[in-house]
Amino acid sequence: MKTRILFSVLMISGLSVFAQDDNNLVNNGGFEQVTGKLKKGKSIALAKGWTSPTPDAADLYSRTLKEGEAAAPVNPKGNEAPAEGNNYAGVTMFSYGDKSARTYIMTELIGPLKAGIKYCVRFDVSLADLSKYAVNNIGAHVSKKPFSFEDKGKTILAETHVKNSKNKVFNATYGWETVCAVFTANGGEKYLTIGNFSPTKETKNEKVEKPKGNAQQIPVAYYYVDNVQVFQLDSIEQCMCEKKDKIEAATVIVDEEYASNKDYKLEEKIAHEKVFFTHLSVELNPLGLAAINEIVSLLQNNPDLVIEIHAHVDPSEAALATKNDQAKDLAKRRGEAVIKQIEKAGIASNRLMLVVDEDKSPVATGDTESDKAKNRRVEFKMR
Numbered sequence: 001m002k003t004r005i006l007f008s009v010l011m012i013s014g015l016s017v018f019a020q021d022d023n024n025l026v027n028n029g030g031f032e033q034v035t036g037k038l039k040k041g042k043s044i045a046l047a048k049g050w051t052s053p054t055p056d057a058a059d060l061y062s063r064t065l066k067e068g069e070a071a072a073p074v075n076p077k078g079n080e081a082p083a084e085g086n087n088y089a090g091v092t093m094f095s096y097g098d099k100s101a102r103t104y105i106m107t108e109l110i111g112p113l114k115a116g117i118k119y120c121v122r123f124d125v126s127l128a129d130l131s132k133y134a135v136n137n138i139g140a141h142v143s144k145k146p147f148s149f150e151d152k153g154k155t156i157l158a159e160t161h162v163k164n165s166k167n168k169v170f171n172a173t174y175g176w177e178t179v180c181a182v183f184t185a186n187g188g189e190k191y192l193t194i195g196n197f198s199p200t201k202e203t204k205n206e207k208v209e210k211p212k213g214n215a216q217q218i219p220v221a222y223y224y225v226d227n228v229q230v231f232q233l234d235s236i237e238q239c240m241c242e243k244k245d246k247i248e249a250a251t252v253i254v255d256e257e258y259a260s261n262k263d264y265k266l267e268e269k270i271a272h273e274k275v276f277f278t279h280l281s282v283e284l285n286p287l288g289l290a291a292i293n294e295i296v297s298l299l300q301n302n303p304d305l306v307i308e309i310h311a312h313v314d315p316s317e318a319a320l321a322t323k324n325d326q327a328k329d330l331a332k333r334r335g336e337a338v339i340k341q342i343e344k345a346g347i348a349s350n351r352l353m354l355v356v357d358e359d360k361s362p363v364a365t366g367d368t369e370s371d372k373a374k375n376r377r378v379e380f381k382m383r
Helices: 266-272 286-301 315-319 330-344 369-375
Strands: 002-009 059-062 087-095 105-108 118-127 133-135 138-143 177-184 191-196 205-207 220-232 250-257 274-276 307-312 352-358 377-382
Touching (some): 266 377, 307 330, 315 369
Parallel strands (some): 133 220
Antiparallel strands (some): 002 250, 118 220, 274 377
């Protein structure tokens, strides 16, 4: 077996926006603080500081629940691990023919915005797997007064202050994408509302391919929402929303290939496939997806096969676990990302056993970027 290491250097000026928690004007931006017992859908009001300003309430999900309407990562709308922490919200951004009401989430900021000051407003979204549609016009509205049932009824039509610069259709059902923009305050704005504020005829929609399995698609564009932030800018670089603004001196991806065409035993074939990650990331790159496809093929051709998914981080990532939200539960989230991708191919969850190894079993003990890259991995073993 030979190993190829691919380097891609990414230099970022200024501070990472992921270090803004202390300055975040959104109280409970990750929906982690919950008052009351979460059991069912339409329960966004249980997230401290959040509400729905229209009669149809948005949803709240938590991976503290093992199953049910409000569980995560698996729930009736799809399968997605939180971007951070345990919880996230769920919002209907569009329905075909307006047959289902849109939903919105709203919160009062910790303090009013100051006139003429620039703020970064950002949040993460993920299209739910069972959505039949994906749409653009996903954004946020910043206002001095809260919306109410009486003001707007079931749909809020208002100016979208924050959305993607190209107003792209957010169609990724795996992982999280960021909606983000710089907002210059008029002064006195105190409320942030997230949703689709554009008329249906002005909202572009795309049909989403039906996922494998027996689950039926829902004729809406439904998005999970997490990691909501509003903070004052010291420099525009802090709000470069459509670039990879994570802190990393270099991106290193490892690709391993067979050195010969010899016949391998099933156990060896499974052990050969590995998924490697960039620093502090859970995103699956093309090389990782190719490895997962090989594992899926082996599982499909061997119906009784059960495998263990071993998830790892490198020591530098482990050291950041108590300081950086990107590093929290990183190994577990990597393993969950791989499992989710395998399950999308129709593989039953009881054939996939997650083992979180953290940094306890390094394959390289040096401190070079290539050594770190080899340790940022998910491995597979026959059970």
